[in-house]
Amino acid sequence: MITFGEAERFLGSESRVALVKADVLVLGAGIVGVSAALHLQKRGRDVILVDRHEGAGEETSYGNAGLIECASVFPYVFPYDLRQILRYALNRSAEAHYRFRDLPAFLPWLVRYFLASSPERAFRSAMAALPLIRRSLVEHEALIAEAGVPQLLRRTGWIKLFRSNATLDKGLADLERIRRYGVEADVLDDKAIAVREPNLSGTFAGAIHWPAPGFIPDPGALTKAYAALFVRRGGRFIAADARTLMQSEASWRVDGPNGALSGREAVIALGPWSDDVFRRLGYNMPLGIKRGYHLHLAPRGNAVLNHPVLDSDRGYLLAPMNRGIRLTTGAEFARRDAPPSPVQIERTLPMARELFPLGGAIDATPWMGRRPCMPDMLPVIGKAARHAGLWFDFGHQHHGLTLGPVTGRLLAEMMTGEEPLADPRPFAAERFG
Template sequence: MRADVVVLGAGIVGVSIALHLQERGRRVVLVDRRGAGEETSHGNAGLIERASIVPYAFPRELTTLLRYGLNRSTEAHYHLSFLPKIAPWLLRYWRASSPRALAEASRAMLPLIELCVTEHERLMAQAGIAPMLRKTGWIKAFRSQRNLDKALAEAARAKPFGIRYDALDDAAIHAREPHLSDVIVGGIHWLDPATVPDPGGVAKGYARLFVQRGGRFLEGDARSFGVAPGGWAVDTAEGRVSAEIGVVALGPWSDVVFAPLGYRIPLAVKRGYHMHYKASGNAVLNHPVLDTDSGFVLAPMSQGIRLTTGAEFASREAPPTPVQLDRAEPLAREIFPLSERADREPWLGNRPCLPDMRPVIGPAPKHPGLWFAFGHNHHGFTLGPVTGRLVGEMMDGQAPCADPYWFRADRF
């Protein structure tokens, strides 16, 4: 089987790239070992994060570092045996989180962040799933007035970038979320982000659109991907597929392809968990709510109220250790009336991250016809469609929507 492009990975980034390249007239084959959106793209909080102009940086406050170091936090957890392996990466992450480097990362990411909602909106309309888009923002909630005041001072820095938000006192936040408990004293309602009740369903909707437009979506093993006459090839359930161009969009598994090809890109994984709950009585959650002081998100989803945890540093293949979920659940019950668990087991996913908080997007420097698109650092769902647009523009030699210099693979 011959195509113009083979895209490895059917998460939100991969399916978005496949759609954009298909729209530009290329014959595209999309390959994954599972269905669309069934890995990292499935388990997030459903945010299209138009307000996150500053990436998630390594903490620099001594009290936060001590809390993380004691390994008793809901925001972060680590496997002691994994620390020697992840320590060099964490050091690079810490260095890249200096004020100057963080400002640089923010400038680099801003054009993508600015387009994230409109690019999703366009694809969702084409896929016939526009009603899933909720343009109601999300709420950052606080248990402490001191922490709220500090966050409001930081939020004011976003105004020059056109980011809108409402400062919520005790009365205002409970007017917007009547079933939050009095433990919450106020919050910040970010108005520009959008949300969806089923992020995995959005990825599946995009994949359906790709197939309806004549694309091929095949089951295959990325480990079989490699150089072939005229380009690249990969084994699938329907035979070997060859193409002039190969795109690696495998998220946390991208190293399965790039490492054997000789690329030393510092891709790491932050694991995370979620669990769904029924709401007690007639309780309703209207927006995703981040309990900022405790480090977890409650989000209204099609499956119930989804509790998502912070980052776990552990081997990608290590057995699940949902310590953060067990710590967060009683704290979540303090702020919202959750009933019983709706899932048999906690879901475990992997977030692909790079230490400078920017993805790799662009051509592989040592192999003509090979492209990379991975490492979106908590924002894969947010940036999937705009990443597809950027890849398409770069391949066609058009003016890109963001400066590709910041995302090149050889920057490390």
């Protein structure tokens, strides 16, 4: 690879361009990158936030269920139940879907995900992430107060519905398991469900209300509010192509709109696009993609949804967003850049209309996003082994919104030599060899 400095020397002084300098370039303006930029800025670093879009939160951070999952002790594992695996394999579940033509592209990653989901390995991953999960809401509360957007945090928690005694029993067993880690929840019968959500219809064996998680009714707006705070405090947000990252003799550079952007250090926080940069630099980490879809719909009449509600037996979630009722789907396994295939929206929309009185669609078409996932269900946070000044902060899977601020703090502590709030070793890139 020819570095920027080598190219300058080869082409001569006439090729030199204006430099916009900073201490750190943070590549990616989703919730993860913006949070890292804010925490570095708090510690005295001059930071340039780089994204291909003019605004923050335009990709993965725009579309999700809006939950800050501070009660989610155990990660989303690959199922070990043979009946459930068969449903997934036959593409009969709305909770998971795959594109058969893309199977060769994601199957090796899926095998690693399956192996990492064994009870022993999944437990190790859960315990590694637990200190971050526990602080996730606290870190958001601090940034929300500083950004001046208290209206973007609701204290409703969320509700998980069960339609059969079998799934309810499993849910109750899971609840008992996580109570050992200080998490509490309310078990609801039909009457209690109706009190909390009077506009729901259907027959339920029961439900669990998780009161602790925060709910963000506009995740994209929250990311933009954090980015605006960063700019108000003197940070620079510049639209540029992070894929042009290259190392100079003592700095990292990206092609900017009016010249090069330069920083002594660089952070790759590009979510599902992180491998476009780290693979070119010689790193071979197993970044996988779980795609997801959402569609906003208007409620009919005066119907109100008070909490995000997961219909666990049918594999979809409804959330009362500022834009309307957001119908979100489970995971789609496909190539990152394959054309959208919103099959899960089509399957779940009739069921969602049975659950809650939904009117017409507000969005012209379903939105599609890409979750960046590592097979062991832990993000990559920390220093690059072979390049001075290069850092990683990506792979947050289903918990990007939840973990963005707390992992941004962890990374900033590592970069500035502070005592880290959690053991960073389980998140190191070297765990993949």
